[in-house]
Amino acid sequence: MAKAATSKTGSQGSADSFPEDRIVEIYRTEVLARVMDERCLTLQRQGRIGFYVPLAGQEAAQIGSGYALDPSDWIFPAYRELGLALVRGIRAKSLIDQFIGNSADLTKGRQMPNHYAFREQRFVSASSPIGTQITQAVGAAMAAKKRQDPIVTITFFGDGATSSNDFHAGLNFAGVFAAPTIFFCQNNGWAISLPREKQTLSPTLAGKADAYGLPGVVVDGNDVRAVYRAVREARARAIAGDGPTLIEAQVYRFGPHSTSDDPSRYRPEEAVRKAREHDPVLLLQSELIRNRILTKDSDSKIWEELKAEVARAIEAAENTPAVEPLSFFDDVFAQPTPTLEEQRASFDQLLREGVLRP
Amino acid sequence: MTELTLVQAVNRGLRVALSSDPDVLILGEDVGVNGGVFRATEGLQKEFGPERVIDTPLSETGIIGTAIGMALYGLKPVAEIQFMDFIYPAFDQIVSELAKMRYRSGGQYPCHVVVRAPYGGGIRGGLYHSQSTEAYFAHTAGLKVVIPSNPADAKGLLLTAIHDEDPVIFLEPKRIYRSLTGEVADGDYRVPFGKANVVVEGTDVSLFAYGAMVPPTVEAAQALLSEGISAEVVDLRTLVPLDEKAILASVEKTGRAVVVHEAARFCGFGGELSAILAEKAFYSLKAPIARVTGYDTPFPYALENSYLPNPARIAHAARAAARTQ
């Protein structure tokens, strides 16, 4: 039986060292995430997209873990994992297509913004219910193990999801079946208005791993290298057949839960200001400038380039035609049922008779 | 009398219940400090304290299971599920426990619980902030299912629910939480269960609706009137218990029935209503019963207005029925 070990990952060495040669690329990805966040919040305020879930404060946790994965590994995200999508090479335009729900949106305008799916990139469809992806990641890992595919699955969720049904079932199943899964909890301190300390009395969230006989690891989620190493180690364990790991990345949600939320109702601005002193993007920025990997100028250029890239993506997405009006009848089943065919035809008839406008 | 939105009326109803009965308490996610994500519980924790307006961890089965335990003990919990779409982790508690507790214990353990949940589409909520799955609950013996359509009913039905000894699933039409206002009486008053409301009287066709579908149905009736068709609009208010008497009386008068709901059509509540009319008003019917409903697809985000019944679709169906002799 595995001995549960809850440990704090230090900053020093492991088998897989951090890819220092890619540090600027990693930084650029973090900046792109930050720029997307800022622009999309504005688009939402202007009514150009309906909703948005910001990730500010969680860039290093997401992008650090993204870089620690193999492209063949499967990601089971919640709805805040834009950083992971960027690591997987998803273009800003594709994301904004989904936010608008236009005809280029791979999910065909079916879901709210941030609930995307990119099958080719092994980035599984996100849903709004909390925690449901956790058991799915375990199942996919068991399937991969059965087929002897040398991959892992990783699932992302927040502090609130540790109270959900599927956290309990998912970690237990993964332990019993030694599934090659990584449970990556981004503890951003808040489940909408509920602070972490009211979510559970467990001293750490990683400590919950003990209840399932799994190793649990706490990591500073603002430290992209520490995150990378923790995921790398968990991945090595999973691939070696030693089963799953729970990682708690401690971060802070700088923004609202979503654009529908007003955090001033439940948390003091002072707490956010203090958390922003450990802004993962700015920490990496000042380190790169301090170590002369970037200059102030070259850094500004990165920001300008990425802002321009996002602006172009928005323009292109907004000029993409709307989703086809009858398309919402598609994909309910592989083949529509006769009932559904009839409903589609009657809807089409209403459009053609002018009773309804598309 | 005060002019209130529907969500304000819910808030006032909760406040009346909390003030008048020390056994009433509220539990749910974000209901306390945050006042609920729709502000239905705004100010209540401040007024009644965190022991009576309880912020819970993120677990619907925890919320409903704990509420059942409180009720077994004798309290009157009002549980909030943040969106009806998130009720399913607690489906086991609702269907296996809440609905059956009185019956299986031979009446020894009633379950005095209200489960409030905003439901329905029209707020750009996509698949998981839009669904209208009242049929699951109406289908489960032992649950009462209540859906108000206006501020005055919202408060009066909620107070009836909170004082009803049985479990009540109280579904709030979030699409019209704020989009309309109405006169609401101050203090405590009750709108009885099982009494439908004839919102518009008419003679040619009966339109049956509930919740957020009542306003577009009324709008359709007004449009039909200008064409010389007199439509009656019946707001069901409570699906369980159902006011069969009012439904049958209306169809016996008009001879034509159109059932409106935003839930998907197949096995939706409209099927039950149509069956009742076929069984008990068959000889009064002059036209086939028509249903105007959501489609049998998951609820779409970008095309939600195509999915939802609107006045044009309702009027179209009613017109066809009225023209059948």
Added chain:
Amino acid sequence: MSAGAGVVPLPYDAAMAGSLLGPEARAIALSAYRWMTLGRALDARMQGLQRQGRVGFYGAATGHEAVNVALGLATSPADWIVPGLREQLAALVRGHPLAAYAQHLFATDLDPARGRQMPCHPSARDVHYVSMSSVIGTQITHAVGIAAGLRARADPGVALGFFGDGATSANDFHAGLNFAAVYHLPVVFGCANNQWAISVPVERQTRSATLAAKGAAYGIPGERIDGTDFFRSYATLRDAIARARSGNGPTLIEFQVYRMTPHSSSDDPTRYQPRDWGARAASHDPVLRLEDWLRKNGQLDPELEGQIRIEAERQVREAVAEAESAPPPRPESLTEDVFVDSRPFVPERGE
């Protein structure tokens, strides 16, 4: 670990068993033994009747008697029992009449639960024994809610939520323990780990070393004890109840017991249990252990033992005979108790 290897047995020292309670051990041991003998006799009789087709179903608690009797004796009338599947004996110890329970087993008109449920699913409001369902784990959050009610009304009672090893994987275990800890409620969680969830051995139920260890995930103290030792079961429950009653929050107790019968009368454990399971379980028989202690302490001789057994069998026989001859529930009760105002049964057209 191979399936059915079971848990590592806790050391049991027959000579030391009662010392935990001091003089109190002598005072309650014989009474506990009488109740355990009654439970054993009831199980034996009902399993026989089930095989004869005289009762539809039966779920024995053979092997769980020490925990159940300790639960009945360690609780006060103000406490609430929220049972899992096998705690019926605790209701009897708390004063629910055996005659009433027998009416339930035969689903008669005199069953307090009116014949609505399968046998072994009693409701006994008279002794704060809550209605249980067949669904696993759902009662755990109910215990938490009851504890919240006790506190809201400043009542002195404690809620005792019981469940088996399999239920530790259920949704409501996770939610219930978390809520109880967050709100610091007067509840004691008792897990009767009989090492089998039907056919799934506990080492395949979870990878955690013990079930008690799961308490830590919620910030709840967890303790694993020998549930075949009546004295230890009683002392541990008494202390946890006292802790809860004095406002010191919840406890999780894992009672390690041995399921000495099939899961229920519908189950055939030869399909999945190792051959030596029966012998291993028999060597941890809680009734024999207490019997042994009583003999060594001069409280029991063969004559008294025989009297106690014969008396238990007589009680069971009489209760069964009475229930078997009772009428079935009235047909019109079918639609009663669905809601507070029993809706009259509305016949369909032409019915």
